Amino acid sequence: MKGMTGRGAEVAAGGKGTEALRAVGYVRVSTPRQGERGISLSAQEAAIRTFAGCMGWDVIDIFHDVHTGAGPDSFIERKNLLEALKLAQAENAYVVTDNWARLTRHEDTSADIKRLFPDTDRLVSIKEANTFTEAARLGQIARAEAERNEISRRTKAGLARLKDQGVRFGNPNILEAQVKGAQAITEKADAIVRQIADVLRSQERHHSQLTCREVAELLNQKGVRTGQNLEWTTDRLHPKLRKARAILDAEQVSYTNDPLYGAF
Structure with missing residues (x-):
């Protein structure tokens, strides 16, 4: 203190x-x-x-x-x-x-x-x-607003370019829908990584002590599925497990570096 x-x-x-x-x-x-x-x-x-x-x-x-x-x-x-x-x-x-x-x-x-x-x-x-x-x-805060505005600007610009090229849209907002769809996929993938991190966080053993196969078995036992609602294999899990481990490691660094860490 x-x-x-x-x-x-x-x-x-x-x-x-x-x-x-x-x-x-x-x-x-x-x-x-x-x-x-x-x-x-x-x-x-x-x-x-x-x-x-x-x-x-x-x-x-x-x-x-x-x-x-x-x-x-x-x-x-x-x-x-x-x-x-x-x-x-x-x-x-x-x-x-x-x-x-x-x-x-x-x-x-x-x-x-x-x-x-x-x-x-x-x-x-x-x-x-x-x-x-x-x-x-x-x-x-300003950057968050700017990022949102830039996404909107790019969407409208993309629609305008396609229209100039003679593309006819059955849905005039098709490109915007595609952008939102891509964002939803990314958000779902991020959510799955967070789910994996949550499961690792709840274990008594540190995540670095668990093998990819052990984590896959643990996720399957808990009913956590892939984005395609499939059971986990080591091949499916490996890239997302790496991201989940990175989240946990970053959290530990963030907590220990926080000026309030240990104050309570």
Whole structure:
């Protein structure tokens, strides 16, 4: 605890920040189909619970939204985000999200968030491993909005080029649908990797002590399937297991390097 400053020192000392040893989670997907599948939502929720557990925070509740994070109206239209911020403010708790893009893809939303939840040092992103205050300073919120705008721009430009080439679309939004389809596939693949990481995280033995074959058998026993709903073999598992191990290794580094690590 020597040399600790700011909120970490305050909490560790049992002062005003003591009540903040709790967390409210927030997860979001963009489309109803993603929400119905629940893959991304469950992966985000698992990440939040694991992170909070490592930090020693009790999770009061986790709120879900199925809504875009883009545009100036996305904030007021996401009722569960509003409820999450209000509850965390009332309970003096942290708000934890998997990444800043889940919270917002529109930079102007920052002012709305601060209005309901002024202490943005208690808004935490797992993936970026920083607070909302730091993210705003580093431009990560603006970058999330810029990435979304660039995807939209490329989609429209691609449609325009194909139209100029005389391509007729049975569905005028076919290219945009293809882009969204590719994003959904990527998101599903990422969710499966997170599922594998969750299973490894729950084992008594460190993941490095488990062979690929042992992990495949473990996943099959637990009913975790591939993206094609097949049982795991070592060939199918190897590339995703490598990514899952990387997630766990990165988490360990992130937790041990966090200024709050060990304070509780």
